[in-house]
Amino acid sequence: MAEQQTALIIGASRGLGLGLVKQFSLLGWSVMATVRSPQRADELKAVQGVKIETLDIDSNESLDALVKQLEDQVFDLIFVNAGVLGPEHQSAGAATQKELGQLFMTNVAAPIRLAERLVDQLRPDTGVLAFMSSVLGSVTNPEGDNMALYKASKAALNSLTNSFVCALPEPRPTVLSLHPGWVRTEMGGPNAEIDVETSCAGLAVQVQRFAGKGGHHFIDYKGQTIAW
DSSP: OOOOOEEEEESOSSHHHHHHHHHHHHTTOEEEEEESOGGGOHHHHTSTTOEEEEOOTTOHHHHHHHHHHTTTOOBSEEEEOOOOOOOTTOOTTTOOHHHHHHHHIIIIIHHHHHHHHHGGGBOTTTOEEEEEOOGGGOTTOOOOGGGHHHHHHHHHHHHHHHHHHHTSOSSOOEEEEEEOOSBOSTTTOTTOSBOHHHHHHHHHHHHHHHTTTOEEEEEETTOOBOOO
């Protein structure tokens, strides 16, 4: 019998992270999920068989504790979903140092810092490291000018991911920068095009499709390549 596949979903208390936990659990994977506040993760706790760990992705101390907790684990998938929209005004001119620091720490630096610590725990040859990116992170995309700072943070995440991947020794694992679609979540809003289930089912298909291919790919939940 084939060994059960394992997934670590970072940022899973609600929205797409929670949806990914449900999707991979449905597929029969063994799923571990992180949340910042376990006491506010009732819906996640209701997913049978999921192991929940605490992580504040912005905190080095919290990351250290998680890495120690996971030191003997091997993962077929590490999916970094944590992210924030940033200040409501989305204006570089109006943004404070604190607002910019928070946005770029959570959306750009912290995901890569986590990946640097855990990438060696991916299953050799077939393990996948995935980041929740956005089509708005494509510098060729003229849309979303009302989300300028968020767009910049996702473009920066893509760039830093590329640098991270290029620094890894060969053979490099499969690394995906994934656009989930415009999804009806707290961030996406009620008028978005698709529901969480549709997005997460598509994202899971892409994770399995690209496993073993190696290298860095920027794609959407349907598998379509996105221009950097």
